[in-house]
Amino acid sequence: MGNLFSRTSSSLVITIHSKGKWNQHWQSHLQSNKLMVIDFSASSCGPCRFIEPEINAMAARYIGIEFVKIDIDKLPEVAEKWDVEVVPTFVLVKRGKEVGRVVGADKKELEESIQQQQQQRN
Numbered sequence: 001m002g003n004l005f006s007r008t009s010s011s012l013v014i015t016i017h018s019k020g021k022w023n024q025h026w027q028s029h030l031q032s033n034k035l036m037v038i039d040f041s042a043s044s045c046g047p048c049r050f051i052e053p054e055i056n057a058m059a060a061r062y063i064g065i066e067f068v069k070i071d072i073d074k075l076p077e078v079a080e081k082w083d084v085e086v087v088p089t090f091v092l093v094k095r096g097k098e099v100g101r102v103v104g105a106d107k108k109e110l111e112e113s114i115q116q117q118q119q120q121r122n
Helices: 019-030 046-061 076-081 107-121
Strands: 014-016 035-041 066-071 089-094 097-103
Touching: 014 019, 019 066, 019 076, 035 046, 035 107, 046 066, 046 107, 089 107, 097 107
Parallel strands: 014 066, 035 066
Antiparallel strands: 035 089, 089 097
16 A cells, blocks of 8 residues: 655655544644645646646745645545645645635745745744
8 A cells, every 4th residue: 555654755745645644743733833734635636736846846945844745535534624625725734723725726826825924933
């Protein structure tokens, strides 16, 4: 079946494949002060595949931010908890609370949302 939690050498995005690993990662997030960007996607989604290189580039550029990828087909209960109805959806979370959301493969809007959160931190 492969790893249930992975970070490939070519990407700084953490891909989570199981509910248990999500729960473990979520608990770790709650203990940190980092912004987390959750990328809800699906392998069959063309716009998700289109924006993936941009997400990888953002993960490399924004070192202090955690990027997590969730496939809604593999973890529908996590997508449901976050009220994800369309993919891709990006949910920005800090200290366990949603602080932003971008629906669709809009790189510019996502980057602006991330920068806004960074400015609020400073």
